[in-house]
Amino acid sequence: xxxxxSDEVLDRVFRRARTVNSYTDRPVSPQVLREIYDLLKxxxxxxxxxxxxxxxxxxxxxxxxxxxxCAGGNAEKVLRAPVSAVxxxxxxxxxxxPRLFPHVPDAQSWYSGQDEMIKESALRNSSLQGAYxxxxxxxxxxxxxxxxxxxxxxxNDTFFADTPTRVNFITTLGYGDPxxxxxxxPRFDFEEVNTLL
Ligand SMILES: Cc1cc2nc3c(=O)[nH]c(=O)nc-3n(C[C@H](O)[C@H](O)[C@H](O)COP(=O)(O)O)c2cc1C
Numbered sequence: 271x272x273x274x275x276s277d278e279v280l281d282r283v284f285r286r287a288r289t290v291n292s293y294t295d296r297p298v299s300p301q302v303l304r305e306i307y308d309l310l311k312x313x314x315x316x317x318x319x320x321x322x323x324x325x326x327x328x329x330x331x332x333x334x335x336x337x338x339x340c341a342g343g344n345a346e347k348v349l350r351a352p353v354s355a356v357x358x359x360x361x362x363x364x365x366x367x368p369r370l371f372p373h374v375p376d377a378q379s380w381y382s383g384q385d386e387m388i389k390e391s392a393l394r395n396s397s398l399q400g401a402y403x404x405x406x407x408x409x410x411x412x413x414x415x416x417x418x419x420x421x422x423x424x425x426n427d428t429f430f431a432d433t434p435t436r437v438n439f440i441t442t443l444g445y446g447d448p449x450x451x452x453x454x455x456p457r458f459d460f461e462e463v464n465t466l467l
Pocket of ligand 1: 288415416418
């Protein structure tokens with residue numbers, strides 16, 4: 271039987287984890303970005319389609335390009351964070367299904383000509399991979415501020431022109447500064463939003 275994880279891990283990933291507003295000066299090494307990806311990639315997606323594509327804005331010019339396309343206070347957050355990532359979805363993900371789902375190579379045909387289903391599936395599965403991203407970052411001791419306040423069309427034009435890739439959401443990343451947290455917000459209790467049938 272698998273033993274439960276320690277309270278320390280559960281707190282770090284969920285119970286005491288927060289969405290942060292700012293970060294300490296501690297740099298984020300390129301190796302850590304690779305470690306985040308090498309964990310999140312194991313999370314499940316439909317037909318193992320793995321639609322997530324990530325653009326890491328690490329350099330100051332890259333962060334400035336992204337910040338210019340963000341709404342309100344999000345721009346400043348992107349500029350000040352050690353790293354910001356654009357989490358996007360490849361709408362032509364099904365090209366890779368023979369490689370990624372080799373035990374059912376014909377699965378590629380399930381998507382053929384199904385534009386609405388492709389979009390829905392890419393959004394669903396890249397969002398799941400975005401959640402795996404946050405969990406992986408937290409497990410590695412980092413913090414995130416996922417954000418959807420940005421100009422979607424301009425991000426697509428700037429980062430994904432002439433490709434079938436489209437932005438899902440963005441996030442800042444680093445070692446969080448607890449001094450600037452908002453007060454903790456509540457969550458629903460089990461009884462309020464769960465149904466046992
Ligand atoms: C998909 C998504 C979009 C979000 N968009 C923004 C945003 O545009 N700007 C921002 O400051 N925070 C944004 N947030 C942060 C949420 O408000 C925050 O995660 C939520 O209130 C929970 O906070 P907590 O983790 O500290 O409890 C977003 C979070 C998610 C998951």
